[in-house]
Each structure stands twice: as structure tokens, then as C-alpha cells.
Amino acid sequence: MTIDGVKQALSFDELVQSSERRLLRLGLMLTGGVHSAEDLVQTVFARAHRKWARISALDHPEAYLRTMVVNEFLSWRRLRRYGEVPVAETADQPSGEDISARQAQRDAAWRILSGLPRQQRAVLVLRYYEDLPDSEIAEVLGVTPGTVRSNASRGLETLRNKLPAEEEH
Structure with a gap:
């Protein structure tokens, strides 16, 4: 974010608020399940928080978080270890059709x-x-x-x- 041409870094909370929904959708597309996507994004946010001083200095921290989500998905062993298989989740309420x-x-x-x-x-x-x-x-x-x-x-x-x-x- 810039104010009068001077770059102002987002706080960690601001970045989470602005990117969480998009990262959850990406996680859902990668994992196939809402709960797995939430776990994936939460893991990434926890790791990003520990590295926040470095990440906040980047020009595009949102893109860095997206990369973290994909890399975490690619290396995630938990899905295999517990035998979880991603599946599409059904809607909570029937639509009438x-x-x-x-x-x-x-x-x-x-x-x-x-x-x-x-x-x-x-x-x-x-x-x-x-x-x-x-x-x-x-x-x-x-x-x-x-x-x-x-x-x-x-x-x-x-x-x-x-x-x-x-x-x-």
C-alpha cells in the first residue's frame, strides 16, 4: 500500500483479512475439501507469521502467501499418512432443484x-x-x-x- 508515494507495509492481520478468502478458495481447489483447505491455509499463516518481518518487506506479500499455499500442498504428507482422500463437499442446504x-x-x-x-x-x-x-x-x-x-x-x-x-x- 502506498501513501503519498511512500510504501506502507500491511500488518499481518491486514494481510490475513485481505487474502484469507482467496487463499481458502485456492486451498479448496488443491485439496478438494473445506476442512483440508482450512488446515492448509492455517498452516501457511502460522509459518508466515514467524517470517513476517521478511515477508512484509516484499513488494507482493499476497503472491508469496499463494506460493506458500501451493508449496505446502505439494509437500503435505498428512493427507497420505492418515489416509484422507479429498472429495467434493455437498451443500449444507438443499436448493430445491x-x-x-x-x-x-x-x-x-x-x-x-x-x-x-x-x-x-x-x-x-x-x-x-x-x-x-x-x-x-x-x-x-x-x-x-x-x-x-x-x-x-x-x-x-x-x-x-x-x-x-x-x-x-
Whole structure:
């Protein structure tokens, strides 16, 4: 934030308030579950708080937090250790419409997406949900843009091959 051309650093609380919802949505897309996304983002905020003096000096601390969320997701062993499998969560209140087919499609998509290797899944989420270009995805993941493109290609090919036959019509 700037005041009269002078950069004013956000406080940690201000950054949490301004970025929490976006990071939770990113976490949800990566993990597939609200509770797992909350755990992921909370872990990142706890680590960011310890490094706040360094993070607050950055030009774009929000982008740094996004990178932390993706990296934490990629290295998270808790999901495997406890046998958790990310699944789409159903709405808390019925909408009055018959949503069984839509929910079945959503569940199938989450199952297929959750079956991808973490790197491919992260690339697809950053590309199609966060709408980042390959160069930024490469920077977030610490890989080359060519690796991003090959992961995206492999991930999309897997998704295409696993789509239910009735989805293709």
C-alpha cells in the first residue's frame, strides 16, 4: 500500500483479512475439501507469521502467501499418512432443484482430479482456477515453463481419458 508515494507495509492481520478468502478458495481447489483447505491455509499463516518481518518487506506479500499455499500442498504428507482422500463437499442446504446429476458430475471430477499427481494437479489449479500464465506457475512451483506445460498436458490427458463415457455426449 502506498501513501503519498511512500510504501506502507500491511500488518499481518491486514494481510490475513485481505487474502484469507482467496487463499481458502485456492486451498479448496488443491485439496478438494473445506476442512483440508482450512488446515492448509492455517498452516501457511502460522509459518508466515514467524517470517513476517521478511515477508512484509516484499513488494507482493499476497503472491508469496499463494506460493506458500501451493508449496505446502505439494509437500503435505498428512493427507497420505492418515489416509484422507479429498472429495467434493455437498451443500449444507438443499436448493430445491434435483442436483443429483450435477453432484455426481462434480464428485467424478473431484475423484479424477484428486487422482492426479500433486504437481499436475497444482499446475491445473494454478492455470485454470488462478488463471496464471505458465511463467508465473513455473515461478511458484520452482520449475521451468516447459515442465509446467508438460505437467498440464499430462494432467489434461489423464482427465480426458478418465471422464465418464456419458460426459462425452
